[in-house]
Amino acid sequence: MDVEDYLKSKAAETESALKSCLKQSGDVPQNLLQAIHYCLFGGGKRFRPALALGASEIVSGTTQTAVPLACALEMIHTYSLVHDDLPAMDDDDLRRGKPTAHKQFDEATAILIGDALQCMAFEVLAETENIRVIRDVAKATGVSGMVGGQFLDLEGENRELSLEQLQQIHRSKTGALIAVSCRGGAILGNGTEDQIEALTRYGEHVGLAFQITDDILDVVGVEEELGKPVGSDEEQHKSTYPALLGIDKSRDLAQHAVDDAMDSLTSFGEEAKHFRSLASYIVERNR
Numbered sequence: 320m321d322v323e324d325y326l327k328s329k330a331a332e333t334e335s336a337l338k339s340c341l342k343q344s345g346d347v348p349q350n351l352l353q354a355i356h357y358c359l360f361g362g363g364k365r366f367r368p369a370l371a372l373g374a375s376e377i378v379s380g381t382t383q384t385a386v387p388l389a390c391a392l393e394m395i396h397t398y399s400l401v402h403d404d405l406p407a408m409d410d411d412d413l414r415r416g417k418p419t420a421h422k423q424f425d426e427a428t429a430i431l432i433g434d435a436l437q438c439m440a441f442e443v444l445a446e447t448e449n450i451r452v453i454r455d456v457a458k459a460t461g462v463s464g465m466v467g468g469q470f471l472d473l474e475g476e477n478r479e480l481s482l483e484q485l486q487q488i489h490r491s492k493t494g495a496l497i498a499v500s501c502r503g504g505a506i507l508g509n510g511t512e513d514q515i516e517a518l519t520r521y522g523e524h525v526g527l528a529f530q531i532t533d534d535i536l537d538v539v540g541v542e543e544e545l546g547k548p549v550g551s552d553e554e555q556h557k558s559t560y561p562a563l564l565g566i567d568k569s570r571d572l573a574q575h576a577v578d579d580a581m582d583s584l585t586s587f588g589e590e591a592k593h594f595r596s597l598a599s600y601i602v603e604r605n606r
């Protein structure tokens with residue numbers, strides 16, 4: 320199985336579980352549920368779910384116990400995208416090849432889609448009954464993770480940051496959720512502490528490579544392939560790797576992070592082969 324097929328199989332597993340989550344929502348405002356459905360389905364690489372399911376598989380041979388985590392991560396990630404696109408944040412009109420939530424509906428609906436997805440995520444995650452994972456996901460989502468990073472990202476507009484500051488933003492706004500995908504999967508798969516730590520390190524490095532590549536694609540990508548606007552970062556005067564260092568140096572640093580990710584996997588054998596391919600894929604992708 321090549322890396323794209325691996326991602327597709329994990330995406331399929333996640334999407335059927337996500338569909339059940341939405342079905343179970345009972346008596347709720349149907350227009351809100353449809354709006355959530357619009358954002359959650361019909362696009363998205365499902366990269367974080369693939370890491371959660373994959374990490375569990377590496378340590379235990381099965382993805383089963385990590386399915387609620389996979390769903391929760393995709394819900395949190397989707398919420399972060401809906402809010403990220405709002406006029407008060409990145410002000411973008413296209414996401415996953417479709418109009419962004421505030422364009423398709425309105426701003427209030429987009430805010431509430433995000434709020435609802437975040438709560439739904441923790442409701443699903445609670446099914447694991449694993450307090451350690453619930454706490455780690457909360458931490459990776461909040462002020463010390465994604466939300467904190469998004470705040471620093473906005474503060475960094477129109478400013479020249481040091482490479483250290485920029486790396487910190489990328490590690491928190493994107494790396495934290497990617498790292499906890501691997502970590503949570505390893506915990507739910509009942510991995511040893513050494514395995515959990517190794518997969519967490521892998522996720523941290525891969526998370527940094529992922530956001531550097533996202534910055535690069537914002538400059539050199541193709542809108543039809545990316546499903547989101549190209550040139551948005553420059554328009555918003557964002558602090559990004561390409562803005563600070565240029566494309567070539569940014570590519571070097573992304574590759575460096577991939578090399579570090581590979582090093583984190585040295586204690587694993589064949590069982591981690593898909594994670595090795597995924598790490599390389601992250602910097603080679605065009606979407």
Ligand code: IPE
Binds near residue numbers: 363396492530
């Ligand atoms: C985009 O994430 C935003 C970042 C955190 C870099 P993805 O590239 O994973 O977006 P989807 O889920 O595939 O749309």
Ligand code: IPE
Binds near residue numbers: 403469533
């Ligand atoms: C977003 O980074 C990170 C999030 C936590 C959503 P970007 O703002 O660069 O993501 P895109 O390019 O809009 O997907």
Ligand code: MG
Binds near residue numbers: 472
């Ligand atoms: Mg942003």
Ligand code: MG
Binds near residue numbers: 403
């Ligand atoms: Mg954005």
Ligand code: MG
Binds near residue numbers: 533534537
């Ligand atoms: Mg971007």
